[in-house]
Amino acid sequence: MPDYPLMNQALYEGQAPKIDAMTRAALDEGRGPHEVLQEGLIAGMSVVGEDFKYNRLYVPQVLVAARAMKAGMAVLKPLLTAGGESRSLGTVIMGTVKGDLHDIGKNLVCMMAEGAGFTIVDLGIDQSADKFVAAVREHNASIVGMSALLTTTMPYMKVVIDKLKDEGLDHVKVCVGGAPVSEMFAEEIGADGYGADAPRAVELFKEMAPAIA
Numbered sequence: 213m214p215d216y217p218l219m220n221q222a223l224y225e226g227q228a229p230k231i232d233a234m235t236r237a238a239l240d241e242g243r244g245p246h247e248v249l250q251e252g253l254i255a256g257m258s259v260v261g262e263d264f265k266y267n268r269l270y271v272p273q274v275l276v277a278a279r280a281m282k283a284g285m286a287v288l289k290p291l292l293t294a295g296g297e298s299r300s301l302g303t304v305i306m307g308t309v310k311g312d313l314h315d316i317g318k319n320l321v322c323m324m325a326e327g328a329g330f331t332i333v334d335l336g337i338d339q340s341a342d343k344f345v346a347a348v349r350e351h352n353a354s355i356v357g358m359s360a361l362l363t364t365t366m367p368y369m370k371v372v373i374d375k376l377k378d379e380g381l382d383h384v385k386v387c388v389g390g391a392p393v394s395e396m397f398a399e400e401i402g403a404d405g406y407g408a409d410a411p412r413a414v415e416l417f418k419e420m421a422p423a424i425a
């Protein structure tokens with residue numbers, strides 16, 4: 213059994229090479245990528261979040277923890293993105309909204325959706341409504357996925373939804389998520405779905421994807 217508490221501690225301390233090695237070791241032991249992600253990486257990042265909230269950690273320390281998290285995710289990525297359908301289930305435009313630089317959760321949604329068979333266009337962080345609209349048009353996408361981690365940036369999701377409507381793209385389905393986002397908020401802003409986590413986001417994409425003939 214991998215020593216997940218030790219792995220959580222290494223992530224907390226931002227030890228990227230150690231996280232890389234421990235992630236590989238857990239997989240070599242036969243543990244599944246979802247277990248390693250949840251128990252080894254996400255659980256460690258939750259403690260970082262708590263200590264950040266109570267000023268026991270500051271931005272530079274959180275940044276190094278995020279770098280360690282990304283080192284582990286890079287090891288898991290080929291496993292999380294493998295096994296998709298040979299034919300794309302549809303194109304999803306993904307991005308973190310304007311003013312928001314958090315991308316770890318968004319990246320997880322991208323990986324798992326790719327693994328489920330979707331074509332993902334990842335716009336990255338700090339994305340404006342105009343960028344979402346332009347990407348929908350360019351890629352003829354049927355789904356937009358937005359992530360926000362700050363209470364100050366989540367209202368921007370409505371700006372994007374309104375812009376899509378103003379531009380005549382009402383047929384595009386919108387899924388939202390991120391730590392401060394809730395089902396109720398998603399309903400309020402007119403989103404088509406709310407994903408509490410990456411697997412739920414993928415389920416929603418499947419429900420939203422036009423039926424494949």
Ligand code: B1M
Nearest residue numbers: 261265313314315316317357359362363389390391407410
């Ligand atoms: Co920031 N930060 N941060 N931060 N940070 C939070 C979000 C915070 C809650 C910390 C805290 O106080 N406890 C707090 C927000 C408070 C609030 O809004 N009320 C906060 C703050 C305040 C800030 C700054 C303002 C700090 C400052 O500068 N003083 C600043 C803002 C910068 C900006 O964006 N403009 C800032 C900066 C940063 C770092 C750059 C240092 C770093 C980000 C690095 C990066 O992403 N590359 C960082 C981090 C790491 C965090 C915490 C600790 C961890 C976030 C994370 O990656 N979690 C976070 C604490 C927390 O969330 N409790 C915090 C792991 C990830 C897997 O979870 O992203 O929630 P998450 O994704 C989940 C689900 O939410 C869901 O799926 C994922 C799991 O399966 N999901 C979706 C996400 N997107 C989805 C989309 C979907 C569906 C599901 O559909 C499309």
